[in-house]
Amino acid sequence: MAEQIKKHTILLVDDEADFRNILKIKLEAAGFNILEASNGKEALMVLANNKPDVILLDIMMPEMDGIETLFKIKGNDETRNLRVVMLTGKGDPREEIVRMNKKFAQESGAFDYLRKETDLDLIVEKINKILTEDGKL
Amino acid sequence: MYSYFLGINFLNGLVVSILGFFVVFKNRRNIINRTFFLMQIAAALWAFGFFIWGLQKTETGLLFWGRFFCLAASFIPIFYLHWILALLGKIRENKIILVIGYLVTLLIAFLSYSPFYIKGLVKIFSFYPPGPLAGPLYSLTTIFEYFILLGYAYFQLFFNYFKSTGYRRAQIKYVTLGAGLGFIGGMVYFAPMYNLHLPIILYILTSPFVILYTSIYTYAITKYRLMDIRLIIKRTVIFSVVVFLITIVYVLATFLISSLIFGKYLGADGLKPMLLAGVLVSFLIALGIRPLYEFLEKITDRYFFKGEYQPQELIRTISEKLITSLEINKIQKILTEEIVKAMKLEGANFFVLETSMKDLPIKNLIHYLNQQKEILVVQEMKLQYQDGFKKDERYLAYKDLEQTPAAVVVPIYEKPEFENHKLGSGELSGLLILKGKKSGDAFTNQDIQTLEIIASQASIALENAKMYEKIKHLLETKTQIISIVSHQIKNPLAIIKGLASLINSDIYQEKNNLKEVALKIKQTTDKIFMMINNVLDIQKIESGALQYDFKKIDLRKIVEEAVEKSQVLAKEKGLKLDFKTENKGIFAIADEIKIYQCALNLLDNAIKFTDKGFIKVKLFTQDGWAILEIEDTGRGIKKDVLPKLFNKFERGGEEVLSGFGLGLYIAKIFIDAHQGEIWAESGGEGKGSKFFIKLKLAE
Secondary structure (H helix, E strand, O other), X not given: OOOOOOOOEEEEEOOOHHHHHHHHHHHHHOOOEEXXXXXXXXXXXXXXXXXXOEEEEEOOOOOOOHHHHHXXXXXXXXXXXXXXXEEEOOOOOHXXXXXXXXXXXXXXXXXXXXXXXXXXXXXXXXXXXXXHXXXXX | OHHHHHHHHHHHHHHHHXXXXXXXXXXXXXXXXXXXXXXXXXXXXXXXXXXXXXXXXXXXXXXXHHHHHHHHHHHHHHXXXXXXXXXXXXXXXXXXXXXXXXXXXXXXXHHOOOOOOEEEEEOXXXXXXXXXXXXXXXXXXXXXXXXXXXXXXXXXXXXXXHHOOHHHHHHHHHHHHHHHHHHHHHHOOHHHHOOOOOOHHHHHHHHHHHHHHHHHHHHHOOXXXXXXXXXXXXXXXXXXXXXXXXXXXXXXXXXXXXXXXXXXXXXXXXXXXXXXXHHHHHHHHHHHHHHHHHHHHHHHXXXXXXXXXXXXXXXXXXXXXXXXXXXXXXXXXXXXXHHHHHHOEOOEEEEXXXXXXXXXXXHHHHHHXXXXXXOEEHHHHHHHHHOOOOOOHHHHHHHHHHOOOOOEEXXXXXXXXXXXXXXXXXXXXXXXXXXXXXXXXXXXXXXXXXXXXXXXXXHHHHHHHHHHHHHHHHXXXXXHHHHHHHHHOHHHHHHHHHHHHHHHOHHHHHHOOHHHHHXXXXXXXXXXXXXXXXXXXXXXXXXXXXXXXXXXXXXXXXXXXXXHHHHHHHHHOOOEEEEEEOOOOOEXXXXXXXXXXHHHHHHHHHHHOOOOOEEEXXXXXXXXXXXXXXXXXXXXXOOOOXXXXXXXXXXXXXOOOOOOOOHHHHHHHHHHHOOOEXXXXXXXXXXXXXXXXXXXEOO
């Protein structure tokens, strides 16, 4: 992994520092470059200067939650094409997103989701799959 | 003309005596009812005497019955005076006058069969037998009774009229007016006794009304609640008319049937057809009497008592509707709407008594009704206290009501009671407040008795509804807890799982900091335990099973322990946590574990919501209170969130923070149980916050 010429960057957005740490350790070990944010506002600030390959976005957060952050990311031309994986404690978030913004869900519903308790290995696998789809791997 | 007077006098006697009997049976022990009865009986004897006199053919008979009705009439004034004094509550002050009045009246009665009383007979009307002619004693009697006794009765009425107000005043007015009409009418009958010829039309007009007017008007006001009289009048009217009609129908029918039908076949022998017809008519009347009574009742209701309702009907409607209602709002609506509609009220309100009503300005009322279970009629209370009634707790309750539009207050208790006219038992659970009637009439005994029954039904409905609300609330809480717990518990579990999977991979084995990971797992597990404990506490609180163990304890030790425990978490976040307190013990009567839990909860929150800066804990005494202050430099609390911060499931206005939002709610319940206070202050978002707990110092 260290032989990768260009390290791919992942943005971790979660208010739970412990959880962020675990993911960070795992993903760094998997050879990714990690950016962190503890809520939606911070995430948008990070995105102003960085274009991560994948964003892991927790839904339940204070200040600005994951869904609002997703709307902001997808509503901005600069960040619209970034790949987002929602992390959820509840289950499939799509239903809620459709309820909150039908138009958004129809036009640019391009995001994935994972349950929080998903095995760390599977999270890495998912990221690799996305990168492959994007032709980055 | 002869039979008109004969009939009218018979009817007068009938009506007057029936009314008298109804009144006395309504309440035999009341002196007002008893004296009224005596007066009615005297009047009835006068009327019947008049009737029988009219039937007499011999001189002895005429003289005897003429004397009889004069004598009966001579008792009316003293009974009337007695009644008036009873009504005004002035018997004691006027005992001597009453005794003299009775003695003189009795003396006259003894002498009435002497020629000094009735001289002889005199023929006035061509169609009527000769009547009694007044002797000197009669004139004396008349002067004494009608001028002195009646005069005194009127004097008392007038005297008290000006002294009284409101209701009482109206009563006196009608007693005076009604009786006055009656007696003035009666005066007409003195003329013939002195051989004076008045126009016949005067007798025709006054004779049927004299007693009717007197009776109805005067008694109408003898009781505070006019309804007694309503029922009495209604029964009297119906009863009299039924008797009257039956008599006429019987006589007419018997005559017609016997002569027209049976007469033809059974020949002219009058007796047999009469008997046969009588049997037949009796049978028909027996069949017809109930429908006739009901028909008359309907007619009387429609024309005499337009505002009347059927109590059974109202009770049935309300109970039918209440049975199908489980929501307090609906019960409220049914009770007020149905009662307002039936009794034709200005309005009504129904309050469910809750702890939140402690602040309403009806403390005395609630206190009184918790002790004395009775329906309060505000107008009656007003009268009583105007009359200088003892100013006790009931008076304070009245004071609460004085400024409100309430006319009647019906208390609803926890447990219903359908026997002994009791309202119920247990604590006061609701108040049904009725405004006055649109007509301005008073509430009747019938109304009050109906309300008593309705109160019992409302009590059941209210308890059911409360139970239903409680169960609904418990269910909602449970659903909410399950949803939040299952969701929130995932975060720490995901962390534990993540840590485990890191240990399992090569990453940590290389770095060899397994100890740190173990600590993290322990902390995260603690978090889960705290959440679960909170849930268990909530469950205990909701089901009312929470126990407190109050002891005299040093608060410093407890707070110190909590601070100690929180140091680890604070250090980890790089926060400075310090604790300042006084040198001497700070003692309070408190439950050690609960206070520790509260302090820990506040500290936990402070650490959770503070990313940089410090947390300062102070424990100090002030004016007999121990105050715990926990200040942080964290996120702060929005102004609009502050007041609801201690509600269940409120999480600082944000849906998502770890913990269940139950911590502060539980802390508040604990501190409330200590009769202490818990509150928060904050300059707003991003400006940090201060949490306070205040407990009374032990002596």
